[in-house]
Amino acid sequence: xxxxxxRWSRIKSPWILHLNSGACNACDIEVIAALTPRFDIExxxxxxxxxxxxxxxxxxxxPVTRQTRDRIIRxxxxxxxxxxxxxxxxxxxxxxxxxxxxxxxxxxDQVIPVNVYVPGCPARPDAIxxxxxxxxxxx
Amino acid sequence: xxxxDIIQRIQQDLGGRAIEVTNPDRRRIFVKVNPAELLSAVTxxxxxxxxxYLATISGLDKxxxxxxxxxxxxxxxxxxxxxxxxxxxxxxxSITPVIPGAVLxxxxxxxxxxxVIDHIPDPRPLVVPDDWPAGNYPLRKDWKYERPExxxxxxxx
Numbered sequence: 060x061x062x063x064x065x066r067w068s069r070i071k072s073p074w075i076l077h078l079n080s081g082a083c084n085a086c087d088i089e090v091i092a093a094l095t096p097r098f099d100i101e102x103x104x105x106x107x108x109x110x111x112x113x114x115x116x117x118x119x120x121x122p123v124t125r126q127t128r129d130r131i132i133r134x135x136x137x138x139x140x141x142x143x144x145x146x147x148x149x150x151x152x153x154x155x156x157x158x159x160x161x162x163x164x165x166x167x168d169q170v171i172p173v174n175v176y177v178p179g180c181p182a183r184p185d186a187i188x189x190x191x192x193x194x195x196x197x198x
Numbered sequence: 199x200x201x202x203d204i205i206q207r208i209q210q211d212l213g214g215r216a217i218e219v220t221n222p223d224r225r226r227i228f229v230k231v232n233p234a235e236l237l238s239a240v241t242x243x244x245x246x247x248x249x250x251y252l253a254t255i256s257g258l259d260k261x262x263x264x265x266x267x268x269x270x271x272x273x274x275x276x277x278x279x280x281x282x283x284x285x286x287x288x289x290x291x292s293i294t295p296v297i298p299g300a301v302l303x304x305x306x307x308x309x310x311x312x313x314v315i316d317h318i319p320d321p322r323p324l325v326v327p328d329d330w331p332a333g334n335y336p337l338r339k340d341w342k343y344e345r346p347e348x349x350x351x352x353x354x355x
Contacts (some may be wrong), residue, residue: 161336
């Protein structure tokens, strides 16, 4: 019974944390656009949270730089279980054009486990919405 | 004032300090100086030619030497002060007494090329990560980057 309630509340209110680890801001604008009434990701209960301690889902954009690697792990550890990660954009998937640069570690999956990948440079808000819905469908 | 006039005046003002003054393109003037006379040349250019706005400092790895280019945007022309230092002892004088804003570019030069800027007010690293191993200078031509092995979630297929 309690488990059922927990699952229901998890699906109905996946609060997100927007994490930029060195993106060029294009994906960030698309993530913000997905939150606006035009695309309205909030109809699935998604709310943007300011701190990882309130969040269930990390929406990560950008490649992992050497400087942000440890900080990403720290943020990931602060998110309460169960936690999910959506990698938005080509950079978060593989590093994209930054791949092979001297201070780039690669995609976000080099540091933390990723549940959903959203391709695109930048990804459309619709695609981010689709990723969120697919993640919720898996729960 | 045409480019030829500016070149003539710079050559007169700098005297022996200017090794070479060239005009590769319209309204662009290259002034080559010795690293020892850099500070006095920049002081003169700032005071007499209004080179107050330092657009950037760029570095160039030429193998045996490093070339440092100071890009000044003055109302008369774009004046680029070039100087070359040997790779074995890459010491160059800081121009912050004349142009205080140059400190950021000089710190970046130190990080990227391993140049030693003498009398720099703030020698901390600027652009490299905190845990960057010492002695690695990414923009040197002989620097090789070894990418950490990539983790593929789920393994290769």
